[in-house]
Amino acid sequence: MPHHSRLSNLMIDCKVDDLAPHAEFWSKALGKPIVTVDQDGDGKYAELRTEADEPMILLQKVDHDSRIHLDIETDDIEAEVARLEKLGAKRIKFCKRWWVMEAPSGHRFCVVRQQREPFGPHLNRWD
Template sequence: MHRSRVYALIIDAPRDEADAAAAFWSAALGVPAGPAPGEPQFIDLHGALPGLVAAVQSVDDAPRLHLDIETDDPVAETDRLLALGATQVARWQECRVLRVPGGHLVCVLPVESDRELFDAQARAWP
């Protein structure tokens, strides 16, 4: 058995537009934006989605939204999502990037949130 939960909504923006995107979303959502410690490609939107991380990510690709799913077993969670029809398209650090039916991206990563929050919100999977 393993557990997982949606951890973050990430707004991917082309590198040269990421600062403007972060400024827009900060103003639109009425929250402060600031750099993510140790993650220079991310600009956090602090408090935009209570219980979740919201951030703008600078990418060398087209603009899009994607979800991050955190789990206590990345291999098992990836296998579960692959069995549901996702395909793995990349790996980045400990993150497995999947394309799910409908074409959206989902990243599967080890638990990043506070352990109490994860334990309270994660779903258990056989």
Template sequence: MTLRFTEICIDATDIHSLGAWWSEVLGWPLAITEDGDVQLQSAAGPTMLFLSVPEGKSAKNRIHLDFTPDDQQAEVARVVGLGAQHVDIGQGEQSWVVLADPEGNEFCILAGE
């Protein structure tokens, strides 16, 4: 049996706003699916699919996204400037920075390589 990782689904109360935010952060094109969901397509990997839910986020994510930039400090500043917020999930002093998107979904910007 073979599996391919093709998509990560993200619940959101406002799929259009959150999808547009992530599209701007990542530079991935945004499309609306036949079902009316918002989809972002990476040139080299899986898509991000935003699914509408009525409730907001209520607890720490059980899974999150990690991103490795060329310049961590510059990317953190850029993404915070777009509306991300610093989040303390008990990580302490680390080489990565934990942020949250406008709907509170945590993600990390790792130290550049």
């Protein structure tokens, strides 16, 4: 059965106690206003405003070293993970409702459920 995926999020992983001042920095650096410094009410995610045809930009409070990673959104997580494994990626860890993956280059990324309605432009169809 075919499924769809596309680049969804640019995640700015921050090993910090408080995301607010870091959201302020990235907002000014990227020219993107802050939507919220507490997206889920748990202090772990901040969001910057992007257009519907751009990837979302989120700051995420993490325990590992600060870095930037990307998310691939899909309407079928297992099918997308299997497709990426055939390309050489490895499953690292299932978290809540997404997979942390590792590319053959060693870069970590996530495969997440569909983030926006409608799914939007720049969509790939995989058979």
